[in-house]
Amino acid sequence: MSRAQPSGPGGDDARRRRQRxxxxxxxxxxxxxxxxxxxxxxxxxxxIGTSELNDAFAALEQVRWTAPGDFRSALAATLAKSPEDRRxxxxxxxxxxxRAAEAGALxxxxxxxxxxxxxxxxxxxxxxxxxxxxxAIRDGDDAAMRDLARxxxxxxGRRGEGSGVLGVDVQRIRRALGLRSEPGGPVQHGExxxxxxxxxxxxxxxxxxxxxxxxxxxxxxxxxQALPPSRPLTDLDRALPTGPLxxxxxxxxxxxxxxxxxxxxxxETRGHRRHAHVDVRRTMRASLQTGGVPVVLKYRPRRPRRPxxxxxxxxxxxxxxxxxxxxxxxxxxxxxxxxxxxxxFVERISEVTGVFERERSFRAAxxxxxxxxxxxxxxxxxxxxxxxxxxxxxxEDDLHPRATVIVLGDARTNGRDPRADVFARIADRAGRTxxxxxxxxxxxxxxxxxxxxxERFCEAHECWTTRQLxxxxxxxxxxxxx
Amino acid sequence: xxxxxxxxxxxxxxxxxxxxxxxxxTALVSYLAARLGKPVLxxxxxxxxxxxxxxxxxxxxxxxxxxLQCYEGLDEAKALYEWNYxxxxxxxxxxxxxxxxxxxxxDIFGEEFLLSRPLLQAIAADEPVVLLIDEIDKTDQEFEAxxxxxxxxxxxxxxxxxxxxxxxxxxxxLTSNNTRELTEALKRRCLYLWLDYPATDHELxxxxxxxxxxxxxxxxxxxxxxxxVRELDLKKPPSIAESIDWARALLLLGADDISQDVFxxxxxxxxxxxxxxDTVAERVGVRLVA
Numbered sequence: 001m002s003r004a005q006p007s008g009p010g011g012d013d014a015r016r017r018r019q020r021x022x023x024x025x026x027x028x029x030x031x032x033x034x035x036x037x038x039x040x041x042x043x044x045x046x047x048i049g050t051s052e053l054n055d056a057f058a059a060l061e062q063v064r065w066t067a068p069g070d071f072r073s074a075l076a077a078t079l080a081k082s083p084e085d086r087r088x089x090x091x092x093x094x095x096x097x098x099r100a101a102e103a104g105a106l107x108x109x110x111x112x113x114x115x116x117x118x119x120x121x122x123x124x125x126x127x128x129x130x131x132x133x134x135x136a137i138r139d140g141d142d143a144a145m146r147d148l149a150r151x152x153x154x155x156x157g158r159r160g161e162g163s164g165v166l167g168v169d170v171q172r173i174r175r176a177l178g179l180r181s182e183p184g185g186p187v188q189h190g191e192x193x194x195x196x197x198x199x200x201x202x203x204x205x206x207x208x209x210x211x212x213x214x215x216x217x218x219x220x221x222x223x224x225q226a227l228p229p230s231r232p233l234t235d236l237d238r239a240l241p242t243g244p245l246x247x248x249x250x251x252x253x254x255x256x257x258x259x260x261x262x263x264x265x266x267x268e269t270r271g272h273r274r275h276a277h278v279d280v281r282r283t284m285r286a287s288l289q290t291g292g293v294p295v296v297l298k299y300r301p302r303r304p305r306r307p308x309x310x311x312x313x314x315x316x317x318x319x320x321x322x323x324x325x326x327x328x329x330x331x332x333x334x335x336x337x338x339x340x341x342x343x344x345f346v347e348r349i350s351e352v353t354g355v356f357e358r359e360r361s362f363r364a365a366x367x368x369x370x371x372x373x374x375x376x377x378x379x380x381x382x383x384x385x386x387x388x389x390x391x392x393x394x395x396e397d398d399l400h401p402r403a404t405v406i407v408l409g410d411a412r413t414n415g416r417d418p419r420a421d422v423f424a425r426i427a428d429r430a431g432r433t434x435x436x437x438x439x440x441x442x443x444x445x446x447x448x449x450x451x452x453x454x455e456r457f458c459e460a461h462e463c464w465t466t467r468q469l470x471x472x473x474x475x476x477x478x479x480x481x482x
Numbered sequence: 483x484x485x486x487x488x489x490x491x492x493x494x495x496x497x498x499x500x501x502x503x504x505x506x507x508t509a510l511v512s513y514l515a516a517r518l519g520k521p522v523l524x525x526x527x528x529x530x531x532x533x534x535x536x537x538x539x540x541x542x543x544x545x546x547x548x549x550l551q552c553y554e555g556l557d558e559a560k561a562l563y564e565w566n567y568x569x570x571x572x573x574x575x576x577x578x579x580x581x582x583x584x585x586x587x588x589d590i591f592g593e594e595f596l597l598s599r600p601l602l603q604a605i606a607a608d609e610p611v612v613l614l615i616d617e618i619d620k621t622d623q624e625f626e627a628x629x630x631x632x633x634x635x636x637x638x639x640x641x642x643x644x645x646x647x648x649x650x651x652x653x654x655x656l657t658s659n660n661t662r663e664l665t666e667a668l669k670r671r672c673l674y675l676w677l678d679y680p681a682t683d684h685e686l687x688x689x690x691x692x693x694x695x696x697x698x699x700x701x702x703x704x705x706x707x708x709x710x711v712r713e714l715d716l717k718k719p720p721s722i723a724e725s726i727d728w729a730r731a732l733l734l735l736g737a738d739d740i741s742q743d744v745f746x747x748x749x750x751x752x753x754x755x756x757x758x759x760d761t762v763a764e765r766v767g768v769r770l771v772a
C-alpha cells in the first residue's frame with residue numbers, strides 16, 4: 001500500500017491532526033498503537049513530546065508502511081534522538097510489536113497447527129543443526145536464525161524439561177548447542193574454532209539468544225493463552241554494548257571538553273569585568289581603513305589564563321573498582337593540561353606527574369603507578385588526615401587563588417582523624433576545590449564515610465560514570481556566581 | 483524549485499549516482515527531510531561520512547551547498563549577519579548637513595549595508611539550497627538557542643529590518659560528533675540520523691566506488707583489516723575516508739596483496755597515534771602473511 005501522499009509543509013497538517021483526534025474506524029487502532037509505543041518509550045525515560053509524535057505521524061505519511069525497515073527507521077528518526085535513546089528504542093520497539101502481535105493472535109484465536117507450537121525436532125541431527133546455525137549467525141540471517149531457534153527449542157526444550165524461566169532455558173539451549181562465550185574475549189564454539197573461520201563475536205551470539213528467547217516466549221504464550229506481564233528494561237539491557245576500554249575514549253572526550261570550557265569560559269567574563277589596554281599601534285593602523293578616524297579600538301591581546309590543576313587520586317582497595325576510571329580521568333587530564341600536578345594516595349601521598357608525562361599510553365602509566373609510584377601503604381587503608389598534611393607540605397607555596405584542586409576519592413577514613421582543618425586550609429589557599437566521589441550519593445556519610453565534613457569546604461560530586469563526569473564538567477565551568 | 487524526490491528508492495539511487503552509498507536508514511531519513519522540510523541532525527563517530535552526505539545531497543538535488551563550520555565562540559556576527567558599519571560610517575560622513583536623522587537612519591539600515599553570513603545566505607537564497615551546519619557540538623549552547631528560530635520557522639529576525647523569511651525551503655543538515663549533549667529544544671526540531679561505521683560489505687562497496695582499479699581481493703582484505711583495527715581499543719579508530727586513502731595508496735604502490743611488509747609501511751595511513759601504531763602492529767599486523 002503506497003501512502004506517498006505529498007503534503008506541503010504546514011498547510012493541511014492541522015486538518016490531519018484534527019481528524020486524528022476523532023476515532024477513526026479504519027486507522028484509529030493503528031494510530032493508537034503508535035501512541036502506546038510512545039507511552040512505552042516514555043516509561044523507559046525517552047523524552048518524547050507531542051511534537052515528536054506529530055513528526056512520527058507526518059513521517060509515516062511519507063513511507064510505505066509495508067516495508068518493516070522503513071517503518072522502523074521513520075519512527076526511530078523522529079522518536080529516538082541519541083545513541084542511548086536509540087538503544088532503548090530498538091529494545092522497546094521489538095518488545096512492543098511482539099507483544100502487540102501476540103495479543104492480536106490471542107484475541108483472534110490464531111494458533112499454530114498443533115497444540116503447543118513447536119514440534120518436529122526429534123529427528124534433527126545435532127551436528128547438522130549446529131552447522132546451519134553457525135552459518136546463519138555468521139551471515140546475520142535473521143529469518144534463518146529464527147527458524148533454527150525454533151528447531152533448537154524443539155530438539156532441546158521439549159515440554160516438561162523447560163524450567164519455566166526463560167533466561168535459564170535460553171542459556172541451557174545455548175550450552176547444548178555448544179555456543180560458548182569466553183569472558184571478555186571472542187566467543188568460541190566448541191572445537192570448531194579450528195576450521196579457519198573467525199570466531200563468533202559476543203554480539204552475534206547475543207543476537208541469536210534474542211531469537212531464542214522470543215521463540216520460547218511465543219511458545220509459552222501459546223501454552224498459557226496469556227501475555228506475561230511486561231517488565232521495564234534493566235540497566236543491563238540499556239547499556240550500550242561497549243567494553244571498559246571504549247569508556248577510556250569517552251573519558252578523554254569529556255576531558256577534552258573540560259579543557260575547552262575552562263579555556264573559553266573565563267575569557268567571556270574577563271572582558272566585562274576589567275578594563276582592557278588599548279594597543280595604540282594597532283589602533284592607528286586599523287584607523288587607516290576609516291580615513292584616520294580611530295573607529296575600531298584594538299586591544300592588547302590578553303593571554304588566556306591557564307588553569308593550574310592539582311589532582312589527588314585515591315587508589316586504595318575501597319575504591320578498586322573506581323580507580324581504573326579515576327586513573328583514566330587523570331590520564332586524560334594530563335593529555336589536556338600542561339600545568340597540572342597529580343598525586344595518588346593510599347595511606348601516604350606520592351606525586352605521579354612524572355609518570356604521566358613519560359607514559360603516553362594509559363596501560364603503561366597505570367602499570368608504572370602500581371609498580372613504583374612508591375605509595376607507602378603500610379596498612380593499605382586510606383589515611384586522609386595524613387594525606388592532607390603531606391600534600392600541604394609539598395605544595396603549600398605553589399597553591400594560589402587561580403589553582404584548582406580536584407580530589408578523587410570516597411572519603412572513607414577507616415576511622416582515622418579526617419583532619420578537616422588541614423583540608424580547609426588547602427581549600428582556602430586554592431581558588432576552587434572539587435571532590436569527586438565514586439560512591440552513589442545514597443552511601444555518603446554511612447559507615448566511615450566523612451564526605452560531609454569535607455563538603456563544607458568544597459563542592460562534592462557523585463562521579464562513577466562518564467555521564468556524571470560530564471555533569472561535573474558543566475558544574476566546573478559554570479560561572480562562580482550562580 | 484527543483485523537484486522533490488517521490489520515493490525512498492529515488493533518493494537511494496540519486497545519492498549513489500552522486501558518489502555516496504547510503505546505508506539502511508540514510509536514504510530514508512534524507513527522503514523524509516526533503517519531504518517534510520525538517521532539519522536532520524546527523525550524529526556518529528568522526529569520519530563516517532556525515533559531511534559527505536550533505537555534499538552528496540546537494541549534488542543529487544542539484545542545489546547549492548551553503549556550509550557553516552562551527553567552532554567554539556562562533557557568534558551571530560559570523561553565522562547570521564553583520565552590519566557593515568565602516569560603510570555606514572562613510573555614508574554618514576558623506577551626508578550633506580541638512581539631511582535629517584530619520585532619512586539617514588532609513589538609509590543606513592538597508593540591505594545594502596548588511597553583510598550576510600551563511601545562515602542568512604541560505605535563508606535569502608532565490609534557489610533552494612542545502613544548508614550544512616557542521617560540528618554543531620563545537621559551539622556554545624547560546625548559539626544553539628539562536629538557531630532554533632531558523633530551524634523551526636526558517637526565518638531570521640533582524641531588529642532593524644524586521645523578519646526575513648525563507649523564500650525557498652532549504653534542506654538543513656546538522657552534524658555532530660557527539661562530544662557534548664545537544665539541547666532537547668534543538669533535537670526536538672530535527673529528525674535524527676545515527677551514522678555508524680558500515681558493515682564489511684557496505685564498506686567494501688564504498689572502497690570499490692572510490693578506488694575502482696583496486697582488485698576485488700585486495701579491497702576485501704583491506705576492508706577486513708580495517709574492521710579488525712576498529713575493534714581494537716584505539717585513540718582514533720580509522721574512518722571511511724582513511725580506508726579510501728589507504729586503498730588509493732595501495733593502488734599507487736601497485737600492491738597486489740596486503741602482506742606484513744606492505745601493512746607495516748602503509749599502516750600510518752589508517753592509524754595516527756604512536757601508541758595506536760604499536761597496538762595495531764602487535765594485534766593485527768602479525769596475523770597477515772609474511
